[in-house]
Amino acid sequence: xxxxxxxxxxxxxxxxxxxxxxxxxxxxxxxxxxxxxxxxxxxxxxxxxxxxxxxxxxxxxxxxxxxxxxxxxxxxxxxxxxxxxxxxxxxxxxxxxxxxxxxxxxxxxxxxxxxxxxxxxxxxxxxxxxxxxxxxxxxxxxxxxxxxxxxxxxx
Amino acid sequence: xxxxxxxxxxxxxxxxxxxxxxxxxxxxxxxxxxxxxxxxxxxxxxxxxxxxxxxxxxxxxxxxxxxxxxxxxxxxxxxxxxxxxxxxxxxxxxxxxxxxxxxxxxxxxxxxxxxxxxxxxxxxxxxxxxxxxxxxxxxxxxxxxxxxxxxxxxxxxxxxxxxxxxxxxxxxxxxxxxxxxxxxxxxxxxxxxxxxxxxxxxxxxxxxxxxxxxxxxxxxxxxxxxxxxxxxxxxxxxxxxxxxxxxxxxxxxxxxxxxxxxxxxxxxxxxxxxxxxxxxxxxxxxxxxxxxxxxxxxxxxxxxxxxxxxxxxxxxxxxxxxxxxxxxxxxxxxxxxxxxxxxxxxxxxxxxxxxxxxxxxxxxxxxxxxxxxxxxxxxxxxxxxxxxxxxxxxxxxxxxxxxxxxxxxxxxxxxxxxxxxxxxxxxxxxxxxxxxxxxxxxxxxxxxxxxxxxxxxxxxxxxxxxxxxxxxxxxxxxxxxxxxxxxxxxxxxxxxxxxxxxxxxxxxxxxxxxxxxxxxxxxxxxxxxxxxxxxxxxxxxxxxxxxxxxxxxxxxxxxxxxxxxxxxxxxxxxxxxxxxxxxxxxxxxxxxxxxxxxxxxxxxxxxxxxxxxxxxxxxxxxxxxxxxxxxxxxxxxxxxxxxxxxxxxxxxxxxxxxxxxxxxxxxxxxxxxxxxxxxxxxxxxxxxxxxxxxxxxxxxxxxxxxxxxxxxxxxxxxxxxxxxxxxxxxxxxxxxxxxxxxxxxxxxxxxxxxxxxxxxxxxxxxxxxxxxxxxxxxxxxx
Ligand code: FES
Ligand code: FES
Numbered sequence: 001x002x003x004x005x006x007x008x009x010x011x012x013x014x015x016x017x018x019x020x021x022x023x024x025x026x027x028x029x030x031x032x033x034x035x036x037x038x039x040x041x042x043x044x045x046x047x048x049x050x051x052x053x054x055x056x057x058x059x060x061x062x063x064x065x066x067x068x069x070x071x072x073x074x075x076x077x078x079x080x081x082x083x084x085x086x087x088x089x090x091x092x093x094x095x096x097x098x099x100x101x102x103x104x105x106x107x108x109x110x111x112x113x114x115x116x117x118x119x120x121x122x123x124x125x126x127x128x129x130x131x132x133x134x135x136x137x138x139x140x141x142x143x144x145x146x147x148x149x150x151x152x153x154x155x
Numbered sequence: 156x157x158x159x160x161x162x163x164x165x166x167x168x169x170x171x172x173x174x175x176x177x178x179x180x181x182x183x184x185x186x187x188x189x190x191x192x193x194x195x196x197x198x199x200x201x202x203x204x205x206x207x208x209x210x211x212x213x214x215x216x217x218x219x220x221x222x223x224x225x226x227x228x229x230x231x232x233x234x235x236x237x238x239x240x241x242x243x244x245x246x247x248x249x250x251x252x253x254x255x256x257x258x259x260x261x262x263x264x265x266x267x268x269x270x271x272x273x274x275x276x277x278x279x280x281x282x283x284x285x286x287x288x289x290x291x292x293x294x295x296x297x298x299x300x301x302x303x304x305x306x307x308x309x310x311x312x313x314x315x316x317x318x319x320x321x322x323x324x325x326x327x328x329x330x331x332x333x334x335x336x337x338x339x340x341x342x343x344x345x346x347x348x349x350x351x352x353x354x355x356x357x358x359x360x361x362x363x364x365x366x367x368x369x370x371x372x373x374x375x376x377x378x379x380x381x382x383x384x385x386x387x388x389x390x391x392x393x394x395x396x397x398x399x400x401x402x403x404x405x406x407x408x409x410x411x412x413x414x415x416x417x418x419x420x421x422x423x424x425x426x427x428x429x430x431x432x433x434x435x436x437x438x439x440x441x442x443x444x445x446x447x448x449x450x451x452x453x454x455x456x457x458x459x460x461x462x463x464x465x466x467x468x469x470x471x472x473x474x475x476x477x478x479x480x481x482x483x484x485x486x487x488x489x490x491x492x493x494x495x496x497x498x499x500x501x502x503x504x505x506x507x508x509x510x511x512x513x514x515x516x517x518x519x520x521x522x523x524x525x526x527x528x529x530x531x532x533x534x535x536x537x538x539x540x541x542x543x544x545x546x547x548x549x550x551x552x553x554x555x556x557x558x559x560x561x562x563x564x565x566x567x568x569x570x571x572x573x574x575x576x577x578x579x580x581x582x583x584x585x586x587x588x589x590x591x592x593x594x595x596x597x598x599x600x601x602x603x604x605x606x607x608x609x610x611x612x613x614x615x616x617x618x619x620x621x622x623x624x625x626x627x628x629x630x631x632x633x634x635x636x637x638x639x640x641x642x643x644x645x646x647x648x649x650x651x652x653x654x655x656x657x658x659x660x661x662x663x664x665x666x667x668x669x670x671x672x673x674x675x676x677x678x679x680x681x682x683x684x685x686x687x688x689x690x691x692x693x694x695x696x697x698x699x700x701x702x703x704x705x706x707x708x709x710x711x712x713x714x715x716x717x718x719x720x721x722x723x724x725x726x727x728x729x730x731x732x733x734x735x736x737x738x739x740x741x742x743x744x745x746x747x748x749x750x751x752x753x754x755x756x757x758x759x760x761x762x763x764x765x766x767x768x769x770x771x772x773x774x775x776x777x778x779x780x781x782x783x784x785x786x787x788x789x790x791x792x793x794x795x796x797x798x799x800x801x802x803x804x805x806x807x808x809x810x811x812x813x814x815x816x817x818x819x820x821x822x823x824x825x826x827x828x829x830x831x832x833x834x835x836x837x838x839x840x841x842x843x844x845x846x847x848x849x850x851x852x853x854x855x856x857x858x859x860x861x862x863x864x865x866x867x868x869x870x871x872x873x874x875x876x877x878x879x880x881x882x883x884x885x886x887x888x889x890x891x892x893x894x895x896x897x898x899x900x901x902x903x904x905x906x907x908x909x910x911x912x913x914x915x916x917x918x919x920x921x922x923x924x925x926x927x928x929x930x931x932x933x934x935x936x937x
Binding site: 135 | 168170171173174175176177178179180181182183184186187283358359360361362363411412413414416445446447654655656657821822824825827828829830831832833855856857861862863864865867869870894
């Protein structure tokens with residue numbers, strides 16, 4: 001079994017993984033970080049999005065062993081203790097979540113969208129969230145949250 | 156009922172208390188839970204739509220390292236459990252005979268009847284081992300002819316799915332006065348007929364279904380954590396009706412649930428199977444569907460083929476409505492299954508429009524497909540679609556204006572309260588005003604300019620409207636239990652369950668607001684058979700109406716009990732004491748006591764009157780709703796269609812809802828917007844398709860299209876709040892389902908308006924680019 005070392009939310013971990021273990025399974029079952037959700041098996045829903053070395057990926061669509069040495073950020077690594085990241089805060093203010101299942105992937109995607117394009121437009125946000133499905137909200141409050149989050153992140 | 160004197164806490168957009176946990180990844184959904192020593196289960200599902208199972212060979216699979224048990228239909232027969240019963244409220248056919256209820260066992264016994272039906276449960280040390288073992292199970296199927304579509308199923312000579320159901324018919328149904336309808340039709344100037352299909356869709360909550368079961372051999376008690384919306388009813392069915400273990404021996408709990416929309420309401424095979432397995436192995440067992448399995452095995456919704464006829468006079472006055480529909484139950488009667496196309500679709504026939512008479516008939520047949528059960532709206536979206544589509548279709552046929560036709564026929568306020576021709580108790584509302592407000596908010600002044608602009612770009616713009624009228628449902632009773640802890644925290648347990656609707660906030664808001672306490676002190680518990688004795692779960696937009704009313708009722712009883720404590724302290728009669736803004740006081744005196752002080756006093760016998768026991772403010776109360784409420788409203792839509800490609804852009808969306816009193820506008824908006832997205836999905840893209848051999852063609856998110864962020868328009872939502880209902884304590888009319896009731900007809904009306912110059916007046920949902928393009932080309936050709 002391959003042995004991998006990853007830095008997850010700033011903590012270094014070394015573990016053996018089976019070749020067929022998906023990154024999402026590794027994060028959830030081995031690292032016990034259950035905020036990363038799995039909503040599909042065809043990499044369509046985006047509930048599993050995490051950030052790797054600053055870029056978002058769908059963690060259900062890759063194997064864990066591919067990420068030896070990587071810096072991984074999951075939803076658990078976003079807030080600073082009880083102080084929410086501005087994007088999380090904006091989701092709360094705008095009621096950008098209902099059941100919360102899509103939320104970790106949505107927030108991780110939104111943060112990366114804004115980091116890459118701080119002045120992102122409403123259309124840009126809508127297109128940028130193409131890979132994340134939310135069944136509860138109708139997206140409008142998510143869009144508004146991302147706008148507010150972007151503003152707060154610009155400072 | 157007294158709907159005044161609801162103190163602060165109501166009407167505020169309070170931020171949600173559950174959000175911190177969800178936003179930081181700290182939610183606890185089923186798949187996040189694990190127990191020591193837990194085993195895993197997966198389900199081997201039928202690849203055949205209809206076949207005899209001649210043999211199942213599990214020898215090789217059982218020999219695999221790590222496999223703990225394999226349970227098949229044979230084992231189930233030996234165990235002697237009962238089938239899963241349907242709880243359909245409609246149980247008799249028109250001739251008075253009972254509905255045909257085939258035995259629905261959690262595992263196929265001898266024969267499979269739909270692709271995805273559970274054939275065996277595999278339990279092993281890990282999911283991977285389960286999956287490897289499933290590969291090694293050898294099932295021999297002898298294929299039988301199958302039937303996927305309801306219109307085929309009821310024909311003579313169609314493959315027969317159940318011996319007890321000739322022509323595959325479970326039951327037929329009628330409602331309304333046929334004689335009066337015929338009379339209205341014979342007197343009317345015009346009769347317009349429209350055949351339409353309400354497409355089969357599925358809820359796709361982003362969290363798939365799953366459950367975790369454990370068994371305590373010492374006490375004989377089971378615990379089931381289940382991604383379910385209906386914990387108490389589910390417990391009764393599973394423990395009493397199916398397994399026969401006694402409901403007191405099943406502790407049923409729903410942790411955080413990642414969306415439901417009706418699809419997590421019914422009783423499914425898998426949780427029952429793992430309860431059996433956990434006892435057998437004396438180990439906790441966890442099962443979790445993947446998305447492909449969810450498409451095969453989560454109940455589907457809608458799926459009606461209907462003929463609608465509208466009789467009207469030359470001046471546009473509606474006279475009669477006649478709807479004939481063929482629903483689809485799938486291969487079994489699901490928990491509510493037979494009710495949806497029958498009672499469920501019948502009650503709101505005619506919408507908010509005035510008719511002399513309405514007559515509704517339905518047939519509910521079996522097919523070799525996954526069972527159908529409620530999906531958000533459960534029958535009302537179908538009824539609303541039938542009504543508001545035939546209006547626009549009739550307007551097009553007769554050269555009338557669909558807006559004027561509606562304006563002319565809306566039930567005037569002076570007619571309320573009334574009983575609709577379908578027997579619905581419409582107590583209050585103002586349909587003409589809601590209609591005018593819907594139109595007023597939808598920027599009609601700028602419309603012509605936008606039409607020109609679209610035309611200049613080679614596009615067609617259209618406007619559509621629907622006026623929905625719906626009714627709530629679900630369990631009529633709810634318990635709300637409050638107890639005050641010494642540390643100041645307040646435990647609030649309610650039997651209804653939230654799968655994202657924000658009860659943790661809204662219910663706490665009602666309690667804390669009414670008592671004048673801090674919402675942050677409320678510790679909320681829901682969906683747990685040990686937290687409340689009864690519980691109606693979720694469904695029928697009942698959360699606030701019944702659950703919220705229960706919380707208010709308990710709050711009021713706490714205030715009444717508190718008055719006695721205050722009166723004892725002030726040494727006055729309790730009826731002299733008043734309560735407002737968190738204080739007990741006696742008018743004209745300077746006596747005052749806060750709710751907090753009364754709570755602190757409740758455990759001190761010296762502070763209590765003689766007839767009060769310590770803990771007298773810890774109160775549990777059951778609210779029972781008498782009559783269901785009638786949410787209603789208008790949806791207006793603007794679309795732009797590209798006739799070259801058939802693509803549709805929904806460009807404007809306006810909703811005016813009458814939900815009675817609005818408790819938390821932010822949460823109400825969320826319900827409406829999510830519902831509109833589901834309605835838009837059904838109208839434009841979602842479609843469950845089975846081929847003629849019974850194979851599911853749309854078995855993944857690659858094939859089943861769902862609205863994404865860039866498919867949705869910006870929605871503008873308003874509330875008509877001048878007609879609170881007296882049917883519950885809060886004056887609310889359930890908000891949960893309305894969005895997806897109003898959206899499909901409004902959207903299809905808008906598209907047909909855009910395409911009217913081509914002579915296109917109806918297209919069946921979903922209005923995919925291909926269907927739209929074909930409709931235009933066909934119209935051009937004819
Ligand atoms: S779980 Fe990864 S995209 Fe759905
Ligand atoms: S909040 Fe439920 S899926 Fe997005």
